[in-house]
Amino acid sequence: MTNTGFRKVLRRREFTVLGLIVLLVVLFSLTTERFMSVSNLSNLLLQLAGTAISAIGMTMVIITGGIDVSVGSTLGMASVVAGKLLVGGYSPFLVLLSALGTGLVIGLFNGTLIAFGNVPPIIVTLGMMSILRSLMYQLLGGRWISGIPPAIRVIGLGKWLGVPISMWITVVLIAFFTYFLSSRPLGRAIYAVGNNPEAARVSGIDLRRTTLFVYAVLGALAGFAGLVYVARTGIVQTNTGSGFELEVIAAVVLGGTSILGGRGTIIGSLLGAFLVGIIKNGMVLLNVPALSEGLVVGVLIILSVMIDVIRARGERS
Amino acid sequence: MEYILECRKIFKSFGGVQALRGVDFTLRSGEVHALVGENGAGKSTLIKIISGALLPDRGDIFYMGQPVRIDSPRKAQEIGISTVYQEPLVYSELSVLENIFLGREIRTPWGNIDWKREEEQARSLFASLGLPHHFLREPMGELSVGLQQLVLIAKALVYEAKVIIFDEPTAILTEHETERLFTIIRKLRDQGVGIIYISHRLEEIFRIADRVTVMRDGEVRGEFPITAVDRAKIVELMAGKLLVEEIARRGVKGDHPLLSVQGLTRRPRFFDISFDLFPGEILGFFGLVGSGRTDVAQTIFGLFRPESGKVFFDGREVSFGSPEEAMQAGIAYLPEDRKVQGLFPIQSVAYNISVTVLRELVRRLGIVDVRKERDIAEKHIRELNIKTPNLKTRVYSLSGGNQQKVVLAKWLSVTPKLLILDEPTRGIDVASKSEIHNLIAHLADQGLAVMMISSELPEILKMSDRVVVMHEGRITGVFEGPEKTAENIIRAATGERMAVAGGVGV
Numbered sequence: 001m002t003n004t005g006f007r008k009v010l011r012r013r014e015f016t017v018l019g020l021i022v023l024l025v026v027l028f029s030l031t032t033e034r035f036m037s038v039s040n041l042s043n044l045l046l047q048l049a050g051t052a053i054s055a056i057g058m059t060m061v062i063i064t065g066g067i068d069v070s071v072g073s074t075l076g077m078a079s080v081v082a083g084k085l086l087v088g089g090y091s092p093f094l095v096l097l098s099a100l101g102t103g104l105v106i107g108l109f110n111g112t113l114i115a116f117g118n119v120p121p122i123i124v125t126l127g128m129m130s131i132l133r134s135l136m137y138q139l140l141g142g143r144w145i146s147g148i149p150p151a152i153r154v155i156g157l158g159k160w161l162g163v164p165i166s167m168w169i170t171v172v173l174i175a176f177f178t179y180f181l182s183s184r185p186l187g188r189a190i191y192a193v194g195n196n197p198e199a200a201r202v203s204g205i206d207l208r209r210t211t212l213f214v215y216a217v218l219g220a221l222a223g224f225a226g227l228v229y230v231a232r233t234g235i236v237q238t239n240t241g242s243g244f245e246l247e248v249i250a251a252v253v254l255g256g257t258s259i260l261g262g263r264g265t266i267i268g269s270l271l272g273a274f275l276v277g278i279i280k281n282g283m284v285l286l287n288v289p290a291l292s293e294g295l296v297v298g299v300l301i302i303l304s305v306m307i308d309v310i311r312a313r314g315e316r317s
Numbered sequence: 318m319e320y321i322l323e324c325r326k327i328f329k330s331f332g333g334v335q336a337l338r339g340v341d342f343t344l345r346s347g348e349v350h351a352l353v354g355e356n357g358a359g360k361s362t363l364i365k366i367i368s369g370a371l372l373p374d375r376g377d378i379f380y381m382g383q384p385v386r387i388d389s390p391r392k393a394q395e396i397g398i399s400t401v402y403q404e405p406l407v408y409s410e411l412s413v414l415e416n417i418f419l420g421r422e423i424r425t426p427w428g429n430i431d432w433k434r435e436e437e438q439a440r441s442l443f444a445s446l447g448l449p450h451h452f453l454r455e456p457m458g459e460l461s462v463g464l465q466q467l468v469l470i471a472k473a474l475v476y477e478a479k480v481i482i483f484d485e486p487t488a489i490l491t492e493h494e495t496e497r498l499f500t501i502i503r504k505l506r507d508q509g510v511g512i513i514y515i516s517h518r519l520e521e522i523f524r525i526a527d528r529v530t531v532m533r534d535g536e537v538r539g540e541f542p543i544t545a546v547d548r549a550k551i552v553e554l555m556a557g558k559l560l561v562e563e564i565a566r567r568g569v570k571g572d573h574p575l576l577s578v579q580g581l582t583r584r585p586r587f588f589d590i591s592f593d594l595f596p597g598e599i600l601g602f603f604g605l606v607g608s609g610r611t612d613v614a615q616t617i618f619g620l621f622r623p624e625s626g627k628v629f630f631d632g633r634e635v636s637f638g639s640p641e642e643a644m645q646a647g648i649a650y651l652p653e654d655r656k657v658q659g660l661f662p663i664q665s666v667a668y669n670i671s672v673t674v675l676r677e678l679v680r681r682l683g684i685v686d687v688r689k690e691r692d693i694a695e696k697h698i699r700e701l702n703i704k705t706p707n708l709k710t711r712v713y714s715l716s717g718g719n720q721q722k723v724v725l726a727k728w729l730s731v732t733p734k735l736l737i738l739d740e741p742t743r744g745i746d747v748a749s750k751s752e753i754h755n756l757i758a759h760l761a762d763q764g765l766a767v768m769m770i771s772s773e774l775p776e777i778l779k780m781s782d783r784v785v786v787m788h789e790g791r792i793t794g795v796f797e798g799p800e801k802t803a804e805n806i807i808r809a810a811t812g813e814r815m816a817v818a819g820g821v822g823v
Contacts, residue, residue: 183429199408
């Protein structure tokens with residue numbers, strides 16, 4: 001029993017990813033001097049927080065068999081709203097609510113069209129991505145937002161026990177949503193919907209409500225990630241968050257969530273985020289041109305989805 | 318209250334076709350009531366009405382003595398009517414435990430799922446059914462289909478089912494699994510559950526049922542205690558006096574077989590299949606779903622490799638490695654599901670008809686000869702009487718019957734010698750059906766050899782010169798002339814091996 005149990009752990013994607021992370025950490029600490037430095041590691045964690053937070057929501061969306069490519073623009077839009085309000089001197093609490101609210105509204109919009117309008121998720125969110133980006137142009141008028149008051153920047157830059165506060169928040173969110181997905185009826189319904197919608201319908205699970213829920217949560221989390229971004233960088237530009245969706249989806253898919261739906265864990269996505277983050281960070285330190293970072297991440301995404309598809313084919317026969 | 322479930326004068330029609338004409342059906346607690354009938358007799362419609370998937374047009378349903386309106390599968394489950402389908406509806410990625418409790422979780426006071434109590438309840442449930450329960454935490458997908466089915470029975474019990482419907486539960490089970498299922502069904506019956514049992518296998522019904530209802534043409538033809546009826550009587554009622562249409566044939570059967578199949582085997586699908594097919598002949602293949610007819614056809618067509626046996630086509634031994642080779646040799650195969658395998662729905666009529674001969678249409682520089690494409694399409698539209706506004710019309714907008722004609726045209730444009738038809742008129746309106754029948758007869762009269770798989774007895778009787786009947790992967794009868802009767806065919810199809818004059822395959 002323990003033997004097969006142990007073998008099962010070894011077979012899990014999380015384990016493979018963890019192995020890769022360890023391998024890369026060893027590799028980068030041997031080949032670069034700065035990788036293992038405190039400043040680099042905490043910088044890495046700072047950058048990772050936003051990805052990991054959004055990956056929580058993306059994991060749920062992909063488990064239902066959907067996808068959301070508008071997260072990057074959602075993050076951008078929320079950071080525009082947050083940035084403007086902060087510069088305007090509004091209270092941090094109100095700013096927090098507005099960032100969350102912006103993301104939530106976008107997520108509800110996506111979710112409604114997907115769940116009730118039966119529009120394919122890739123189309124809805126692709127359209128949303130473009131719409132939000134052009135709205136950001138309108139709102140910013142080609143200028144940057146800067147001069148963010150230092151009080152709020154604690155969320156992005158502050159530390160507690162040597163670990164960034166944003167990472168602590170991430171850990172709390174991950175713990176909560178892991179509990180939610182594993183122990184709450186609605187959490188389990190998310191898996192059911194992705195695994196076999198027909199069976200879910202017959203067992204009386206509300207497909208539409210479940211779908212709407214996951215997009216709304218992802219929107220809100222991406223909104224929060226937007227605030228964290230503003231707090232960390234102190235700057236909002238028109239291209240803030242562009243390309244971010246790829247990073248988030250990469251983290252989720254690498255972490256073992258099946259793009260075919262029905263399978264995945266948030267811990268896996270966190271590991272996936274670490275893997276992507278470490279690759280990016282290490283390649284910068286190695287002075288590899290920025291181009292090849294995208295190359296490596298792209299290849300990894302395709303490889304891990306291929307493994308999913310081959311696995312699914314094997315199960316069917 | 319004598320009956321747990323009582324259906325009175327149930328009527329249901331689909332677009333002019335009367336599927337149920339005043340059906341009465343009753344079920345007591347603690348009995349197994351078998352429901353039998355040919356395809357199209359109305360069994361599935363009745364079951365769908367009882368399980369909440371359909372609403373009746375007219376008629377009353379009483380459950381535990383009270384009139385009820387069962388308007389969704391969910392509702393049926395909640396009042397205690399559960400259905401175990403032939404193909405288990407499962408979440409393969411989720412654990413067995415979750416498959417049982419999803420939608421009806423046991424919760425802790427904080428609203429969390431109480432895994433411990435769920436597992437306890439599942440254990441005692443499995444124990445009461447005499448089942449092992451070490452796999453409760455395993456993913457459902459790792460269980461055999463037979464075990465998955467048993468898990469779904471356990472799920473029905475969680476919903477405190479008082480009525481459980483089994484829809485051909487043994488069709489995909491091994492013998493051992495079937496035995497275990499029967500043990501459990503008997504246990505449930507002894508615990509007072511009412512069981513509706515649908516099966517085509519008459520021998521099973523005599524083993525498990527207490528009562529049997531025979532349906533035909535949307536009506537109940539008889540209802541008996543199982544001890545008061547025999548196999549012959551049931552078959553007679555299932556077959557009835559079928560009204561068989563005649564079709565004019567010229568009868569130009571050739572002297573030498575075009576296709577000769579000898580001892581073809583591909584386990585576990587079919588075993589030792591032998592038959593000859595002559596030019597100008599229509600050879601009907603009858604059998605229940607899963608009897609292996611389609612597998613035989615697809616193997617001949619090169620979609621699968623046989624394990625053993627020989628196929629002779631046009632005078633020489635062949636072994637097609639792909640459908641392409643079979644097509645080049647002169648075989649066309651019209652698949653069962655035209656939507657998935659036969660059509661490109663969003664392409665034009667002309668495209669669909671000529672796609673099989675695309676290579677011949679290509680002119681220099683790889684450009685498709687549009688005029689030739691149009692000529693071929695026009696010829697077939699005329700010959701097959703396809704009703705389409707024009708050549709550019711997209712195929713999905715045509716009626717089912719005309720879509721089927723397009724598929725037929727597509728295969729005829731390669732001018733085959735052997736045409737294999739798999740359920741050629743399923744889901745098609747009556748008028749188009751008879752047009753397609755005339756067309757098939759016409760093609761055979763011109764010397765084409767036709768292998769026609771069909772689950773509709775009237776169609777088989779009307780069209781076939783000879784009928785091959787299969788049951789569980791084996792040929793159980795070959796009939797022609799006066800032997801070609803509904804009763805003989807049904808008996809062979811339900812597993813009674815027939816001694817036929819001249820032997821199988823001649």
